[in-house]
Amino acid sequence: MTKKTTDSDVSFIQALAELLNTNELTEIEVKRQYGNHDSMNVRVSRKKEVITQIAAAPVAAAPAIAAAAPVTVTAAADPATDPASDPNAVTSPMVGTVYLQSEPGVPAFVSVGAAIAEGDTILIIEAMKTMNHIPAPRAGTVKRILVDDGSVVEFGAPLVIIE
Numbered sequence: 001m002t003k004k005t006t007d008s009d010v011s012f013i014q015a016l017a018e019l020l021n022t023n024e025l026t027e028i029e030v031k032r033q034y035g036n037h038d039s040m041n042v043r044v045s046r047k048k049e050v051i052t053q054i055a056a057a058p059v060a061a062a063p064a065i066a067a068a069a070p071v072t073v074t075a076a077a078d079p080a081t082d083p084a085s086d087p088n089a090v091t092s093p094m095v096g097t098v099y100l101q102s103e104p105g106v107p108a109f110v111s112v113g114a115a116i117a118e119g120d121t122i123l124i125i126e127a128m129k130t131m132n133h134i135p136a137p138r139a140g141t142v143k144r145i146l147v148d149d150g151s152v153v154e155f156g157a158p159l160v161i162i163e
Contacts, residue, residue, distance in 0.1 A: 009040065016044045023152050025095075083146050089158040090137060096127035098159070100149040108149075110142045110160065122160055127155065136162060 016028050027045035042068045072163075083089050092098075100108040100123050110122050138163040148157050 011050070013044065016042060020044050020046060024154075025152075026154070083144065083158040083161060086161055088140075088143070088161050088163050089106055089146070090122065090134070090160045090162060092125060092153045092155060092157045092159055093134070094125055094127050094132065095155050096125040096132070096150050096153065098147045098149065098153050099124040099126065099131075099145075100145070109147070112142055112145060114142045116140065116142060116162065122162075123147070134159070138162060 012032070016030065020026070020028050027043070029041075029043040032042065033124045043075065100110075102109070102124065109120075109124075110116055116122065116136045118136055118139045120136045122136050123134050125132045125134055142160060143163050144161040145159075146161065147153060147157075153159065
């Protein structure tokens with residue numbers, strides 16, 4: 001790309017940043033072609049907040065901790081409050097848009113309290129215009145549905161709890 005920055009380039013980058021925040025994404029990378037030998041690569045990302053967990057330290061160790069970098073202390077995650085730490089949570093295998101039914105107006109694939117078999121479709125994740133049926137990894141009963149129809153999910157996000 002030429003060294004000259006245009007207002008349209010600035011607007012394009014601002015639109016990418018807004019898209020990043022609106023869809024709660026962590027990174028977007030785009031290559032924009034202007035001509036045969038003229039292009040612009042843009043990568044917009046945001047820093048994820050990292051929370052470190054530490055065990056309660058004896059009072060004698062307090063001076064050593066004070067000298068270290070600041071650390072945020074949090075309580076251990078409780079499966080009742082943090083679905084991601086629930087061992088029965090089915091997590092997203094990809095980034096995409098979740099659909100709880102095959103098309104508008106038809107019943108959802110699963111509902112809370114429903115018994116399901118291993119391999120049954122529990123929802124669909126649309127990624128890159130492809131509808132990916134997400135199967136149940138095991139048989140059981142649906143205890144919670146953690147996503148809304150049409151919501152965007154990240155890789156590893158908890159979707160459903162099956163017990």
